[in-house]
Amino acid sequence: MKVSFLSDKVFLKKLTQLTMPIALQSLLLASVSAADAFMLGRLDQNSMAAVSLATQVQFIMSMFMMADTSTGSVLASQYWGKGDRKTVGDIYNLIIRVMTVIDVAYWLMCCFMPRPLMLFFTNDEVLLEIGCSYLRVAGWSYLLVGFSQCVHTMMKISGHARMSMIISAAAVFSNIGLNSIFIFGLLGAPAMGAEGAALATLLSRIIELVWCIVVSFRKDYIRPDLRRLFCYRKELSGDFVRIGGPVLGASMIWTVGFTSYTAIVAHMGSDAAAANSIAAVVRDLTCSLNNGVANAGGIILGVELGAGKLDVAKDYGKWLRDIGFAVGIISMLIILAVTPPVVASMKLTETAGSYLTGMMIIQSIYMIGRAVNTIVVNGIFYTGGDAVFDAYSLAVSMWCIAIPLALLGAFVLHWPVLAVYACTCIDEVGKIPWVMYHFKKYKWLKNLTRD
Numbered sequence: 001m002k003v004s005f006l007s008d009k010v011f012l013k014k015l016t017q018l019t020m021p022i023a024l025q026s027l028l029l030a031s032v033s034a035a036d037a038f039m040l041g042r043l044d045q046n047s048m049a050a051v052s053l054a055t056q057v058q059f060i061m062s063m064f065m066m067a068d069t070s071t072g073s074v075l076a077s078q079y080w081g082k083g084d085r086k087t088v089g090d091i092y093n094l095i096i097r098v099m100t101v102i103d104v105a106y107w108l109m110c111c112f113m114p115r116p117l118m119l120f121f122t123n124d125e126v127l128l129e130i131g132c133s134y135l136r137v138a139g140w141s142y143l144l145v146g147f148s149q150c151v152h153t154m155m156k157i158s159g160h161a162r163m164s165m166i167i168s169a170a171a172v173f174s175n176i177g178l179n180s181i182f183i184f185g186l187l188g189a190p191a192m193g194a195e196g197a198a199l200a201t202l203l204s205r206i207i208e209l210v211w212c213i214v215v216s217f218r219k220d221y222i223r224p225d226l227r228r229l230f231c232y233r234k235e236l237s238g239d240f241v242r243i244g245g246p247v248l249g250a251s252m253i254w255t256v257g258f259t260s261y262t263a264i265v266a267h268m269g270s271d272a273a274a275a276n277s278i279a280a281v282v283r284d285l286t287c288s289l290n291n292g293v294a295n296a297g298g299i300i301l302g303v304e305l306g307a308g309k310l311d312v313a314k315d316y317g318k319w320l321r322d323i324g325f326a327v328g329i330i331s332m333l334i335i336l337a338v339t340p341p342v343v344a345s346m347k348l349t350e351t352a353g354s355y356l357t358g359m360m361i362i363q364s365i366y367m368i369g370r371a372v373n374t375i376v377v378n379g380i381f382y383t384g385g386d387a388v389f390d391a392y393s394l395a396v397s398m399w400c401i402a403i404p405l406a407l408l409g410a411f412v413l414h415w416p417v418l419a420v421y422a423c424t425c426i427d428e429v430g431k432i433p434w435v436m437y438h439f440k441k442y443k444w445l446k447n448l449t450r451d
Helices: 009-043 045-082 085-112 114-117 125-143 147-156 161-182 195-213 234-265 270-306 308-346 349-379 389-411 417-423 426-430 432-439
Strands: none
Touching: 009 045, 009 147, 009 161, 009 195, 009 270, 009 308, 045 085, 045 147, 045 195, 045 234, 045 270, 045 349, 085 147, 085 195, 085 234, 085 308, 114 125, 125 147, 125 195, 125 426, 147 161, 147 195, 147 270, 161 195, 161 308, 234 389, 234 417, 270 308, 270 349, 270 417, 308 349, 308 432, 349 389, 349 417, 349 426, 349 432, 389 417, 389 426, 389 432, 426 432
C-alpha cells in the first residue's frame, strides 16, 4: 500500500489538472472583491466599507448556492464514475430547479428591501445609504449568477474544468475593467462610485451566463434536457434532500455565524469595519488554493467511490488530509508576506491601518485551520455524504464558543478590536483535533449511487 501521495503519479496528475483551473477560478472570483475594495478604497474609506458589508448579502446567497451545487456535485461525480449519464442529467435539472428559487428570492430582497439587510451589518447612516444603493443595482445580477454556477459545476464533473476557468476569467476581467470605468467615470462614463461597482457586477454576470449557455452546446458537454426539467424521481430527490439537508444546515450555521463575525467587528466602528473588509479580501484570495484542492479532491474521490473502488478512495482521502496541512502552512506564509504591501497600499486612517496589520497576523494562524477543515470536511466528508458532522462541529465551535466570546468581548467587557477579532478566528483552529478524530472513523467512505 502506498503511504504518500507523492508516490502516486496518477493521483497527483488528476489532482493537479483539476486543482489548478478550479483554484484559479476561485482566485479570479475573489479578485472581484479585491478590485472593489482597492478601487473604492482609493476613492474613500466609507464606500469601501459599505460595499464590503453589502456584499455579505451575496456571501450568504453564495452559501445557499454552494449547498445546492455541492450536493449536486457529490451525487453527479459518483454517478459519473458509475457511468450513469441519464441520472447525471436529472441531477443537473434538479439543481437548476432549486437554484431558481434561490436566485429569485435574493433578487426580490436586494432590489426591493435592501435597508433591513444592511441594518444587520451596520447602524452607520452613511454606510447604510451607500450599501443600499449598491444592493439595488447588484440585486439584478443575483437573478443570473446561480444558473452560471450550475453550468460551472457540471463542467468540472465532466472534465471541462479548464473551460469553466476560462469563462470565469473572462467574467472577472470584464468586471474589473468595467469597475474602473463606472467607479471613476472613465471613457466618458459618469463617476458612479459604489453604484458603478454594482453595475459592473451585473454586466459581467450577463457575459458569464451567455457564454456558459453557448459553450454547453458543444460536443461532450453536459446540458440540461429541458424535456425532463420538471421530471421528478422520488429516490433521487430523496437522496438529494438527505445529503443536501445537512450540507445546507452546515452552510447556514457557518454563513450566519461568519456574517455575525463581520457584524460584530463592524459595530465597533468604521475603522474596524474598513480594516476587517480588507483582511477579508486577502483571506478570500488566499483561500482559493484551499477551495481548489477541496473541490478537485472531492470530484476525484467521488468518481472512485461511485465506481466502488473503496480501497483507492481511502488512500486518496488520507492523501488529501495530508495535503490540507501543507496548504494551510503555505497559506499562513502567504498572509504574512503580503501584509506590509497591503497595509501600505490602502488609503486608511492610522487607527484602521494598525487594526489591519494585527488582523492579518491573527488571520495567518487561522488559515491553517481553514485549509485543513475546508479540504477534509468539504472535500472528503461531503463527498461521502458525511455532512452531519460539519453541522454539529460548527454549532459547537462557532456558536457555543467563538460567537459568545466575541459578543461578550465587544459589547460587555469592551475588549480591544483585535482581541474581539481573535475570538472570531478560534473556531477553525480549535476544531482540527476533532476533525482528525472523525476522519479516522471513515464514515465518509461510502458509495451513494443506486442501481
